[in-house]
Amino acid sequence: MRDKPTDLTNTVHKGRADSGLNLFKGFTLMLVMTLTVMGFDSVVDEQTGANFNGETSTFDSAIDKKDQNSKVLVKEIYTGAHIKGANGINFGPDGNLYIASVADQEIIVMNKQNGKILKRLGPTNGVISPDDLAFGPDGSLYWTDLYTGEVGRMTPEGVVTKQFVAPGVNPITFNEEGRLFVALAFLGDGLYELDPNLIDTPRQIIASTPANPLLGFLNGFDFGPDGKLYGPSFAGGFLMRVDVGEPGDPTSTDPFGDGTAEFVADGFTVPAAVKFDSEGVLHVLDQTGEVFKLNTVAGEKTLFIKIQEGLDNLAFDSKGTLYISNADFGSVVEILPSGQPRTISGGGMIAPMGMAVLPGSNNRDALFVANLFRLYQLNGLTGREEYVYKGDLLGGEDNLTTPFTLSADGENLIVSSYFGQVVQVWNPQSEQIIDTYQMGVPIDAIRFKNDIVVSDLGLGGVVRASDKAMILPIDNTNVFAPSGLATDGETLWVADWGTGIIWQIEFDGDTPKPAVPIVFGLNNPEGLAWDKEGGLLVVEPGESRLSRIDLENGDVSIIADGLNLSGPAVGLDAALPPTYLFDGVTIGQSGDIYVSGGGKNVIYRISKK
Known part of the structure; x- marks a missing residue:
């Protein structure tokens, strides 16, 4: 997808997005x-191993x-690698790096300095297939279980509750008001607002069907200074922003037509996640190994760094230092002020x-x-x-x-x-x-x-x-x-x-x-x-x-x-x-x-x- 689309609903079905649609149809069928x-x-049986x-x-x-x-x-x-694919990452209130791993069926708590694994949260904690994670205003850990379609919450006291949303629930984040949002990717397509207590029925903001994945798998997203939700279309190769509206607003079935979503920039290969830094600059991560800085007004992107392919997600610590996870090789790196990556946890098979x-x-x-x-x-x-x-x-x-x-x-x-x-x-x-x-x-x-x-x-x-x-x-x-x-x-x-x-x-x-x-x-x-x-x-x-x-x-x-x-x-x-x-x-x-x-x-x- 090279030119700015005039009809995003149709464009997301073209080229690479056709492949995503096939995967969506087939694997959703396999799942259900x-x-x-x-x-x-x-x-x-937990393997002890030699x-x-x-x-x-x-x-x-x-x-x-x-x-x-x-x-x-x-x-x-x-x-x-020590990790079976590093997916969503975020920093907890304790200053440690939390890493979701779908294939490993766990959330790993890691020392960001030396890569030491401090704790593993797995099936015994209710963590089944975590793809992304976030922390709520009260310090609770939230995660999305991709395959089971559930969102989990672990309070600071360790109490776990879960709520079913839909198969493929993937990115998750809070806005400044403490409202909780998730989207579907790979096994579904759409955007939801959830009750942070995981009690009230999820509000569907954008509806989608297997025959018409409107967003092209909206992936790792973040709220901007303008209060709108920014995220990449994994299959479409472009970046969008969404007006999430207010509770009670109707579900959109034509997000790019009714103004719920709008195009921001294209020209990406497989954009996987975005995050704003403390200065309000949007960073866009592409699985090609490229990380861009994006002017959200003009839609112009500038290459910030290029590292190993297979990137999945990114997070900034309290000092503004950027950390990046790699799904394909299971590594986690810190980006030094020089722009060079420092390996926190090494990669491989x-x-x-x-x-x-x-x-x-x-x-x-x-x-x-x-x-x-x-x-x-x-x-x-x-x-x-x-x-x-x-x-x-x-x-x-x-x-x-x-x-x-x-x-x-x-x-x-x-x-x-x-x-x-x-x-x-x-x-x-x-x-x-x-x-x-x-x-x-x-x-x-x-x-x-x-x-x-x-x-x-x-x-x-x-x-x-x-x-x-x-x-x-x-x-x-x-x-x-x-x-x-x-x-x-x-x-x-x-x-x-x-x-x-x-x-x-x-x-x-x-x-x-x-x-x-x-x-x-x-x-x-x-x-x-x-x-x-x-x-x-x-x-x-x-x-x-x-x-x-x-x-x-x-x-x-x-x-x-x-x-x-x-x-x-x-x-x-x-x-x-x-x-x-x-x-x-x-x-x-x-x-x-x-x-x-x-x-x-x-x-x-x-x-x-």
Whole structure:
């Protein structure tokens, strides 16, 4: 969006906003539908994990339980960010920095000087999927739970109350009069005023529908000296201001036509948040890494600083110092008077999930890791980052999606994303999409018999990507939640997260034979990999371990335990798939095994001693 729009209601649907509209329609459908996997109780188990601290550790291998001399080496070859994506930030009355993290399911209280984490407020405190936060006049902490659609309040005494608004509730702020406002983004679109006590029914200021997202996902916003609300259209690429009116005013269904909202400036790529400093100067943050100062009268912007891509939100402390959060890399930085960033909390991978190996240079494994907003390529020996590819949160058709799982496909990768609702065949050399398959809620995908097989909770089981033909249906009796997939080219294996069963499916040509359970009782199995030695590797997040199934007799042995894995989401059973942040496994050319340790944001390499 380059020129000043004459019809913002139509403009917000164009270009990048089209992608946002698709995401809005699809993911809202996924959020509100009753997933077939809800026929079982989710396991809520806090992973303790092993404290390797980057050092090599030795575990007894149970591949042959009689051979006590058999051992493997487990090493962390990569360590990522301390935070699983830093979203909304704000300073509390105590002077500490409060950081919302949707993926981490917590609000982190951090010392702004040294980055020390002082406190974590999570599901036990009622914090489920916090995207933004603010402090009320009485010092109460307020936050928005994106997936559940609730706004939470924690008083200075620690009393928590919550109110449902709508799925996608995202930015939150107070005006000078102590009135509370929130908006919807990604899973909805619209603007509301709330009772600060979270009792009275929310007042809808601007109405919106999935077919007509009027604001293009109004994101991190702030009130200006003129008393109006300023915020960015995340999908539209422009900045707006809104007259929030008075309680009792009618809901606007044509905000840019009736004067409720007006255009301020455009020319942004993905504007994510705005804040006024103590001098009344508006700062606009773009996910490109750019931060602009904006003249709100003339609409002219000036580049203030440019730092790492993936920015999410910003806040000024009591001295006027600017702090910025990064959603893609999980970092938090302070901007020094010189304009240089000082790292408060370092970045890196925020949610390592599915993995795949392609041949690398000098016979080294090129290890690819799905990481929510980015796809990483690592040196399999050293863990060194070689390339980091950007996923498109808004779902552009020609762009790499937000990657959750990966599998090798010749020189390509098969990428699946339940957030993007697609499976893609993607070439890392050319960074081109080869094929795209629109799916429901895809969990994993692999090449099988000249097609791609997908475990898809939205489509009701394991299906072929080409025609959605069913291979293993969810019946809520024997099959509840298909997750990881593996094959030797002739046989297909499917992990069921809900029952702990591993299913084996033989084929008569292209026709699947009845599925046969070969293993029972695994704890939330996710990533699968065929090891070419008559075994099947399986990640068990419910037990914090990697196991091996002997395909000859079905015996299960432990390869490595005490792994710090992601585990299921807490309190999000009806909103997200039970696999949540998928824990993956893959095997290198040398036979080394790689496991994603999402609980600690690490990559493990497991090799024979």
